[in-house]
Amino acid sequence: MSSVIETRDVSKHYGEGDTLVKALDRVSLGIAPGEFTAIVGPSGSGKSTLLQLMGGLDNPTHGQVHLANKDITQMSGRELSDFRRDHIGFIFQAYNLIPVLTAAENCEYIMLLQGVPEAERRERVYAMLERVGLAGREGRFPHQLSGGQQQRVAVARAMVSRPDIILADEPTANLDSQTGSDLLDMMHDLNRNEGMTFVFSTHDPMIMERASRLIRLKDGCIDSESEREA
Amino acid sequence: MGITGRLALRNLARNRRRTLLTAMIISLSLTALMFTDALIQGMTDTMVRSATRLYSGDAQIHHRDFLARQDESRVIDDPEAVLEQLAREPEVAGFAARTLAFGMVSSAANNRAVQVVGIDPEAEAGVSKIAGAMIAGDYLSEAGPVTQLLIGDRLAELLEADLGDRIVVSVNNQLSEAAEQQLFRVSGIFHLNARAMDENLAFIRLPEAQSMMGLDGAVHEIAFNLTSASLATDTSLGLWQRLSNDRWVAQGWTELMPQLATMLQLTNSSTIIAGIVLFILAGLGVINGLFMSIYERTYEFGVLLAIGTRRRQLFKLIMTEGLILALGAIVIGLILGVLLITWSASVGIDYGSMEVSGVALAEIIRPQHRFMQYSALPFWVLVMTLVACIYPAIHAARIVPAKALHKSL
């Protein structure tokens, strides 16, 4: 099966001359549908940079990123915005949510941008918030939710717009291990039952244990790769 | 409400103190602009009225050479015809003929060079404020003795003269070309609250002045008021032509008092400059307030962009925040402005006996409402605020999501 995302010889350099940092150095990687992949490696090895490039948040110094068979490095700003909106879900380490929007509104936001009709939006939001265990908390603002609940809303927001892939950068790093484990179980469940593709960057052994594929980065290069039966 | 409006409103409500402070900058600028305009209006009006309605009149008719040469032989020798024409002009509210003589007044103690003015008491009362400015004795009357003389309080002090005291007035007789002296008695003392007038004017009755000067019914000046003071600056009125001929000329106060006209123009331009400075300061305040709120939200904007918000939509969000802020602030500014102008107009601002370029602000100044304070001024404040928003909004729209999210990603 073809890849959801494919990076070809992607490099990202920061700075220049003496201060040149090769955050990523010629990384080629394909993510197949249904993967539950963890990118691991020491701090500064380029995990976040790789996720950013895969999600079109920045342009690589060279190389290409293909998403849904399109080279996103060639897209205009607006095309790329719409592409991210329709094809990629993001979950960050913390502060994912817009503080002035309620849990339901945060989830609804992307669908508003997509032009999904109101009735459908509501239905999908409520179903998804229930799915992540937040039924009855739809009207709460982020500051009225615990860290774990906020991350669940972030997962719901990423899921509800029905992207091809969810890129999650250390989603459990700010949570205690029980809450992190619950969140991970939930995402694992979404992966197995709804077939959503997940790519994580993480230091968290729990994610590594559950991952179907482990990619180790070192100094901006793929150091080793291993696959595991789910 | 659309998502942009909802986000904008809630974002403004987020840091209430900063929103309020930024709004205050806008509101108070508007209030200050409104009040300044109202004050200038009131002041101009008062100044023009003090300058014209105290004594000179809105306009005057002289022999064409009289003012330039200060030559007392250049007279209007047929005043009746001019006065009849004035009576026919609908825009003319009152008129009075005068003789003007450079003369000398002497008391037992002192003498002073002054302008001796011959007036027709009844007609004069319809043009100038002398009749109402008497602080001692009485205004001139037809019935009274020929020796009636009015002087200002400052002149009375300089002459050490009091009511009933004898004063010798001497002027030039145009026929004999010699000095003509006559004895008068101080019958009234006036206070116009304008130094130049209270010190340098002496009034006697017109017939006595004419006979002393040997003028035989001729006058030097015919002063008149218009139904509205602003008509005096309207050069398109037909009456200027009708009241002028090859010998005499009718002129409004802007021509008669070019210094005052220039000064009012200067006041206007300095108001405009002060307004522009205020605009720039307020604009910088708005830019600063918005930038602070944008820097605080850089990460959040990174998230919004990452999940698919277009840059244009982010720009629109910041502009909407600015628009809501501006509209709210303008409403507050308008209310404050109306209250301040209405209150200060009812109380009045007393400049005491301050004189501006020789003209006394004799009356209490009452700031005036006018339409542009409620239309053009708020409109420009709105434009200023939106212009000030553009820079921060562009800045927000240009955020690179990867950089903004660097802390997490």
Ligand SMILES: Nc1ncnc2c1ncn2[C@@H]1O[C@H](COP(=O)(O)OP(=O)(O)OP(=O)(O)O)[C@@H](O)[C@H]1O
């Ligand atoms: N915007 C940037 N400007 C300059 N250097 C950067 C920037 N972003 C990342 N880097 C550098 O690129 C390298 C890779 O950074 P990256 O954030 O991808 O690492 P990481 O594997 O996610 O680390 P961590 O586990 O600490 O999150 C680092 O050396 C980092 O300092």
Ligand SMILES: [Mg+2]
């Ligand atoms: Mg990282």
